[in-house]
Amino acid sequence: MNKVNHIPSIEEKDTEKYSSAISLSDMEIFIFPELLYSLVLSNIMSPVIWEWKKDPWFSKIDTMKPYKRIQRLKQFIIDNYEFNLDLDTWGLTTKENELDRFNYFVDEKTLSQSNALFGYEGDKHYFTLDIRKHFGLDKYNSNIIPYWKTETIEAMNAFKLKENYKVGAGECVSLSTLYAAALFVICKIPLEDIFLIATPLHSQNFILINDGILTNNRRLVTKNMWFNGTDLSTKAQRALRNEKITIVSNISGYIHTFYDEATINPEQFAKFTEKLSAFTTTEITYEIIGNFLRERSEFQKCFQIKYLRHGKPQYLPIEIAFSYEHGSPYKVSEITTCNKLLEQIDEYEFYLDPLIERIQLTKLSDYLTNNPISYDDDNSLKELAEKIDCCKNMKTKITVIEALVDFIHLQPNLPNHSEKKFNELSPIQLNPEMDREEIITILNNLREKNMVADLSFYANRNLLDCHWEPFLKAATERNPVIIDHLKELNDDKLINYIKELNDTSIYDKFRLSQPDELWNFKTGDGLEKAIALAVCWKNRYPQSHIEIKSNKNDVELSLNGNIHKFKTNKGLDKHIIL
Numbered sequence: 001m002n003k004v005n006h007i008p009s010i011e012e013k014d015t016e017k018y019s020s021a022i023s024l025s026d027m028e029i030f031i032f033p034e035l036l037y038s039l040v041l042s043n044i045m046s047p048v049i050w051e052w053k054k055d056p057w058f059s060k061i062d063t064m065k066p067y068k069r070i071q072r073l074k075q076f077i078i079d080n081y082e083f084n085l086d087l088d089t090w091g092l093t094t095k096e097n098e099l100d101r102f103n104y105f106v107d108e109k110t111l112s113q114s115n116a117l118f119g120y121e122g123d124k125h126y127f128t129l130d131i132r133k134h135f136g137l138d139k140y141n142s143n144i145i146p147y148w149k150t151e152t153i154e155a156m157n158a159f160k161l162k163e164n165y166k167v168g169a170g171e172c173v174s175l176s177t178l179y180a181a182a183l184f185v186i187c188k189i190p191l192e193d194i195f196l197i198a199t200p201l202h203s204q205n206f207i208l209i210n211d212g213i214l215t216n217n218r219r220l221v222t223k224n225m226w227f228n229g230t231d232l233s234t235k236a237q238r239a240l241r242n243e244k245i246t247i248v249s250n251i252s253g254y255i256h257t258f259y260d261e262a263t264i265n266p267e268q269f270a271k272f273t274e275k276l277s278a279f280t281t282t283e284i285t286y287e288i289i290g291n292f293l294r295e296r297s298e299f300q301k302c303f304q305i306k307y308l309r310h311g312k313p314q315y316l317p318i319e320i321a322f323s324y325e326h327g328s329p330y331k332v333s334e335i336t337t338c339n340k341l342l343e344q345i346d347e348y349e350f351y352l353d354p355l356i357e358r359i360q361l362t363k364l365s366d367y368l369t370n371n372p373i374s375y376d377d378d379n380s381l382k383e384l385a386e387k388i389d390c391c392k393n394m395k396t397k398i399t400v401i402e403a404l405v406d407f408i409h410l411q412p413n414l415p416n417h418s419e420k421k422f423n424e425l426s427p428i429q430l431n432p433e434m435d436r437e438e439i440i441t442i443l444n445n446l447r448e449k450n451m452v453a454d455l456s457f458y459a460n461r462n463l464l465d466c467h468w469e470p471f472l473k474a475a476t477e478r479n480p481v482i483i484d485h486l487k488e489l490n491d492d493k494l495i496n497y498i499k500e501l502n503d504t505s506i507y508d509k510f511r512l513s514q515p516d517e518l519w520n521f522k523t524g525d526g527l528e529k530a531i532a533l534a535v536c537w538k539n540r541y542p543q544s545h546i547e548i549k550s551n552k553n554d555v556e557l558s559l560n561g562n563i564h565k566f567k568t569n570k571g572l573d574k575h576i577i578l
Contacts, residue, residue: 008447008454010467016101018467021458022474022514024150025090026173029198031102033247033254034452036177036196036203039150041428041443041456043181047508048153050436052076052186061186066209069187074220077179081156083217084169087136090149090516091480098145110258147478150174152459153181155513158506158521172217173203179215180205188432191251195272198247202239206272212279227282227408229291229333237410240280244413248272251428253452255415262420269417280410284373286365290333292407293318293361294325302391302400304358305332307342307350314350316342318361359391359400373405381405426450463572464510472576475514475535482519482532483539491540495564498533509571526566530557531576533564538578548576 020028253263330341426449502523
């Protein structure tokens, strides 16, 4: 890691923000939107993703087209990472604690409009369930909420050290920031074409490649997949269909639904908005109506399908045709294979006359192909319903058409750019042909001018080039797991337990883990152990005097005058008093 000549000072008003860059909880990212991209840059600076380039899986990636590269990356992430949202991983806090921390920045009413743990439950469908029960919080008091800290790439990889984990893991924000960094480093996608989208309950990315690609945890969603009517695609749509988009962030900056000031480049945001809207809108075809009926199965009872057998028309309730899709390579929605599917269905399932009050699928698709729907014109929808002559019931027709319009056209609930004051930061100009050291040097040189660049070094845990106060503040205030799990040990057993943990840090030189990372992965450098032990001790004895003296190879921890020694490979000279 290159050493910066001067570490920018931290203004008092930004103390909480810089401390949050260490712990990176979902709540902290909501309050301080700069943190979302600071983690992307941290992952780009990390040596881990650059090591992936040596994996045989990526040996020929530079010869592939962009979409093929991204598919290659997707499979690597699926093979090497799991989605994890275990409440026990990073521990619990309380609404009162979080409100007290952030009352200067946001009030409870604002939080309740955008945060699931403070009352937000979205609009419909996915969010009609009891949100606390859904996340396993119903066994706690109503004021208890999880930290849900976002993992660095090192912490994600370290899950392999945990019992019952075979690969790395992370929650949705961790996976989205990992994807963004890897798309740049491995797939050489320009950062200007990668946008992070955060909603109250999810985080994903939108990539300006072809018609657009949406990341969804470990997987990818193309425009064709968005409209294929499968359960996987329905789940991928949940956040954009049911939630407000809180933050959109990319290399140029961010826009946040509640803050008047936005730092994202307006032209970049306009391009993103246009591409995302086009991604979530499609034209009506036979295939699209079939996909609609696959997803919205409650409307299948309103449809029939016409089939010519020996030159004579027969009519089949469409739900029967869909039931035959299971185990068949043929689909109702594929006009080229639908007849082959119908051939597999026994003749006694068909009717010789059209079914009353059921819409003929081909008749509707033919009409709509030649008479496009106007999404925002109720009169045109009514006129369309009147012209569908294979069904007389207007209520049925209007209901189906409205649901079909909802299926083919989604306008994501983005922050209102017209209400924002755009105040762009000094640009971060990185390109995929740069090497890691060159990128670190550029970010170093921008720290005085661009807070996101500065915060990325704190998210990266680079204690050689950062002030220690944010790291120590996060360590002492927001690491409940190690304290809770070791509270039953007496003082001597506590000291011995931490000393006897594995001696390897999950971070490379000059970078340190937090105490709960040391606990979760049962490993840590001597300096990390000393800090973790000091945090546990301070929790037990708040008035105690604690000193940590670290040099390049040795650490001394003084607990009320009792000295405990550790070996370190971090090469950090520091005298800490807690």
